[in-house]
Amino acid sequence: MTTAMYLVRHAAVIVDRSVPSSLWQLSAEGRSAAALLRLPTGRALTSSEDKARETARLAGLDAAPDDRLREVVRPWSDYYETDVRQYLAGATLTGWEPREEVLGRLHGALDGFDGVAVTHGLAIALYAGLAFDEWRAMPFAAVIEC
Secondary structure: OOOOEEEEEOOOEOOOOOOOHHHOOEOHHHHHHHHHOOOOOOOEEEOOOHHHHHHHHHOOOOOEEOHHHOOOOOOOOOOHHHHHHHHHOOOOOOOOOOHHHHHHHHHHHHOOOOEEEEEOHHHHHHHHOOOHHHHHHOOOOOEEEO
16 A cells, blocks of 8 residues: 555657657557556556556556646657756746646646556656756656655
């Protein structure tokens, strides 16, 4: 039984520029890594995106999907890390979901939640107040205890 909240970044994906990132699927390495996760039993939530749902399933979680845990909506960028640095520092970027909206839906889903929530890197960084370098160092299939 859990007594804390654990935020899990989904496992590694196959990046495909021809489809929105919300539709990306886990890579073979990602599926293997997700199956190796050892997470507390108890309540579990997952983003409604396939990559998070599959990570939860492979990790043995019976996780309820919650669309509020989805990743930050954003366009493709050839300068992704530069954009993320600016976004996490508070900049408003064209085409990116406003930080206040992301935080509002994440707080709505997670405040007071006791269990495991499988979500996404930027979502975790915003909710947990991580700096750019902490986001960048977060591996895929990372587990953050809050």
